[in-house]
Amino acid sequence: MADDVDLASQHEEAFRQHQIAHYREEKLSLTGRCYNCEDPAEGNFCCKECGEDWEKRKYFDSQQRIE
Numbered sequence: 001m002a003d004d005v006d007l008a009s010q011h012e013e014a015f016r017q018h019q020i021a022h023y024r025e026e027k028l029s030l031t032g033r034c035y036n037c038e039d040p041a042e043g044n045f046c047c048k049e050c051g052e053d054w055e056k057r058k059y060f061d062s063q064q065r066i067e
């Protein structure tokens with residue numbers, strides 16, 4: 001069993017727990033652009049994947065600030 005895989009899955013698990021604990025509709029102002037990739041978008045994000053990426057980045061950023 002490789003340690004890399006264990007670490008990665010621990011990160012994924014931590015992120016999932018965070019999502020479950022803190023999930024809510026973000027009240028972001030509409031800019032007409034995707035918050036993640038800045039493509040034109042009707043909502044806050046152009047697609048579901050961008051929303052998840054953005055959430056993930058925000059989560060990891062906040063983790064880094066705590067440490």
Ligand SMILES: [Zn+2]
Binds near residue numbers: 034036037039045050
């Ligand atoms: Zn996007």
